[in-house]
Amino acid sequence: MEEDVKITIIDREGETHEIDAPTDMNMNLMEVVRSYEIAPEGTIGICGGMAMCASCQCYVLSDTELPEMQDEEEAMLAEAFHVEDNSRLGCQIPITHDLKGLKVQLAPEE
Numbered sequence: 001m002e003e004d005v006k007i008t009i010i011d012r013e014g015e016t017h018e019i020d021a022p023t024d025m026n027m028n029l030m031e032v033v034r035s036y037e038i039a040p041e042g043t044i045g046i047c048g049g050m051a052m053c054a055s056c057q058c059y060v061l062s063d064t065e066l067p068e069m070q071d072e073e074e075a076m077l078a079e080a081f082h083v084e085d086n087s088r089l090g091c092q093i094p095i096t097h098d099l100k101g102l103k104v105q106l107a108p109e110e
Contacts, residue, residue: 012039032095081108
């Protein structure tokens with residue numbers, strides 16, 4: 001399937017999931033995590049992808065080029081727990097062909 005891109009997500013228990021993320025459905029990384037049930041229901045994307053809760057925070061482990069961080073994402077990460085230099089909000093990372101090879105680890109829950 002050319003509409004999918006292979007990405008790797010390490011869940012909060014340390015288990016690795018190699019998945020095919022659809023590029024033709026206008027999804028973001030947080031929505032992919034939810035649709036593949038990589039995080040328990042109600043623990044990721046609590047705000048619905050509005051960059052207002054940081055429940056979808058992840059650590060980018062690959063050198064994949066991502067969209068530039070916007071002010072809302074920066075402000076939310078400034079208030080979040082477990083923030084690292086490579087932290088991003090999954091809801092702010094659209095699934096595109098450019099994400100091929102992306103590897104992320106979900107940040108711990110509060």
